[in-house]
Amino acid sequence: MLKHLLSGADLDAATATLILDTAAEMATVAGREVKKLPALRGRTVVNLFYEDSTRTRISFEAAAKRLSADVINFSAKGSSVSKGESLKDTALTLQAMGADAVVIRHPASGAPHRLANWVEGSVLNAGDGTHEHPTQALLDAYTMRARLGRIAGLSVAVVGDVLHSRVARSNVLLLATLGAKVTLVGPPTLIPVDIGAALAPGTEVSYDLDAVLPTSDVVMMLRVQRERMADSYFPSAREYARRYGLDGPRMARLPDHAIVMHPGPMNRGMEIAPEVADSPRSTIVEQVANGVSVRMAVLYLLLGGMH
């Protein structure tokens, strides 16, 4: 098993499948009266969050606690970090406290890679800048497999601000590894250069959402920050929604079995219309539930592998 999980590229198909299979077993715990396994008793998991991300932090916290790990939440605000402590010094502090795993969310791309040089325990990337968010990709893959029965051969459209999206990068990498065909859709200003060559050959790019929808098994809508229009990525929220937002009429272009995903938090009315978010095709709430199972699986396999 891996030591760290920093990137979707760290996972080969066998490892990714093992994580998804393990997550399925973990999911049964959630249905029990006592939602707890003793697997990580006595192990310490630190949630090191340099960005506010309540949903991801809570998901990791729930995952670690259901495995009986001791959880320390270290948030950058009101801590030594806000007093100017460097990431390296924080890492050495966590090391001295005996952290077996550090879950890190950080606004700077690559911060988890730096951290992995400075701590002996496992490092889990819980989102770094505009780079990656591998457990999100795993929970998305888990959700696709649960809904559609497979991942290989699926056509997945990832729609929106790919340029700034760590969710998109991890999904492109993992889905390619698992045999899905990914089409990135958005305005050209929000599609990074050479994305196929950079991440996975065979990744397609389209600027026309309507053309992509009829052949998509999965549509993954990315969060688009309204402030991007101040930087001229698109002229207005309304124009963005008109061209790339998923509304009811557009959803009707999808095949009957297709699902709609969103990593949250959503901008209702911007990239996704309320009637789509709340429709039976939407997997948004399942994604949250699956996130805990997948993170349990990752923690279990990373830390269990140390024995």
Add this chain to the structure above:
Amino acid sequence: MTEYTAGGDPGAAKPAYLIRGVRVVGAAPTDLLLAGGVVAEVGRDLAARGARVVDGDGLVALPGLVDLHTHLREPGREDAETVESGSRAAALGGYTAVCAMANTSPVADTAGVVEQVWRLGREAGLVDVQPIGAVTVGLAGERLAELGAMADSAARVRIFSDDGHCVADPKLMRRALEYVKAFDGVIAQHAEEPRLTEGAQMHEGEVSTRLGLTGWPAVAEEAIIARDVLLAEHVGSRLHVCHLSTAGSVEVLRHAKKRGVRVTAEVTPHHLLLTDERAASYDPVFKVNPPLRTSADVSALREALVEGIIDIVATDHAPHALEDKECEWAYARPGMLGLETALSVLLDVLGERWDLIAERMSRTPARIAGLVEHGRNPAPGVPANLTLVDPAARRTVDPSEQASRSRNTPYAGLTLPGRIVATFLRGEPTVLDGKAVK
């Protein structure tokens, strides 16, 4: 080395040196006698006449290297480098003159600051430190600094640069180019369109996409160079382009030179050797501005350097304190050490093309900077500014062995050819047996 007791001429103020059997710029072995600060004699089997003898067997003598682009950090960041420590690093790298960039704290935008740097260089006495003056007050890009006062100062500034920042305002750039004609100055431009590089962290391309780091597009450099060569042509001024880094910039420059524009350009050793793939480690020792580019750019830069489209090699030696590099990529300061490894990198890139190396690393940079005592092949009567290289030696770069106060060399662990055995400044050794003499 053999020590001879002084012969006659007890009135000689300085000890003289006899370098035996050295290949001057790669030619057949000869002896060089240094006396009175100049090369006194050149020929086979010269008499020592009391001079200290340096065994030059197997060594190549080059005119002392001249760096047009050095950050010495003093005043302001003496924890990263001082004029003295940077001078020592330069001497160990085979340099006899360096041009100190203006982005100190306070900025070298007045006669007072450039004279301070110039004086510190004289006191260190390891290389000639020629200060570069800022183009604009505080490097802010808003109004011209007192360029004439710096030119008239004891530091006799001739190169002006806002390096680290681009003189982005086209009107201000035009005025600066025009104004320095009065004292045969040159504007050294850091070509970076600021709006196109907001938040930029590395070269924009496949690797930046993969790493999720904001891209620094090649066009941001090329667009400014294109504008500036047209401005220089329009006003008939000299332009120097700092650290050219892209294949497209080479084409812009080629076009301008064909038209007769008075433009020169430099390339750094790191842009000749390293590519943007290095960023994949997220180790900010590879973060530099302009960023490391692609292998296609590296190839184009190498060809342009050989061809002469790029005139010189300049180090952009940029020392940074450990805490400014041992951090997240986005928070790290850009820049890397260069003085102590430049010649080795060039030997690695070009091979033993000694005349080309002397041209690109000494003679042409001295001419651009107006340093008449430097950049001259060792010959009778020429100031004895020279360096001796052992081309057969190979060394593995160890950051802890750098004479610089900082450790941010991007070549750690790389084995590179060539070693500087000795450097002479006006006939006095600054480096002997590969060690700084002071």
